[in-house]
Amino acid sequence: RSIAAGMVFCRSGRRARTLPTVCMMRFNQLHPPFDNKRIRQALLPAIDQGDFVMAAVGTDTALAIIDRVRAFGVRRIVFTGGDPLLRRDIVPLVRHAHDSGLEVAVSTTGDRLTREFLDATRGCVALISLPLDGSDETRNARTKHSGHFAAVMAALDLLRDYPEIDVKVCTPVTRDGVDDVVNIAALTQAWADTTLNRVFYNVFQVFPRSWEP
Secondary structure (H helix, E strand, C coil): CCEECCCECCCCCCEEECCCCCCCCCCCCCCCCCHHHHHHHHHHHCCCCHHHHHHCCCCCHHHHHHHHHHCCCCCCCEEEECCCCCCHHHHHHHHHHHHHHEEEEEEEECCCCCCCHHHCCCCCCCCCEEEEECCHHHHHCCCCCHHHHHHHHHHHHHHHCCCCCCEEEEEEEECCHHHHHHHHHHHHHHHCCCCCCCEEEEEEECCCHHCCC
């Protein structure tokens, strides 16, 4: 039993309706002005995801959710997003989850994984998940921003110093990237051969419609 994106399933398999749900907001690209790509790009710097998530679910509410999750008998909690490291209160939330008896996993984009976070939560995080959409910067940049590949590789290098944390590398598969999966797996294996961390590779999403012409 695990929790991700605020959704809990009890022993009965039924969804626990008493927890808040998580929503996703995006521009309606079918209608002006957001049908203009440049308008969307111009607006993005004005939006702070950290401010949004803190306003949507404040610290007290997040702590209460963790308590409810534990009360349901769940054994593992996954902090995911977006990027949960954008939350200003992520460290106390992770510590509280661990102290409550939950196994903690953090699914992050890799851009914001720092030694400060890892030191502050040492002993509390069981697994960190990182996305890798391509085996090099050019291929990864098809779906991620420029520089993301280097950021993930830097995060992997950093995690060598925390061998008690399991590491999972995840890849979403599309028509453009399916031929590169074997290369990403090989890259992950090459890194795993150099570290004491337990390492997993996961093709965690497949988009069948992307195969359509």
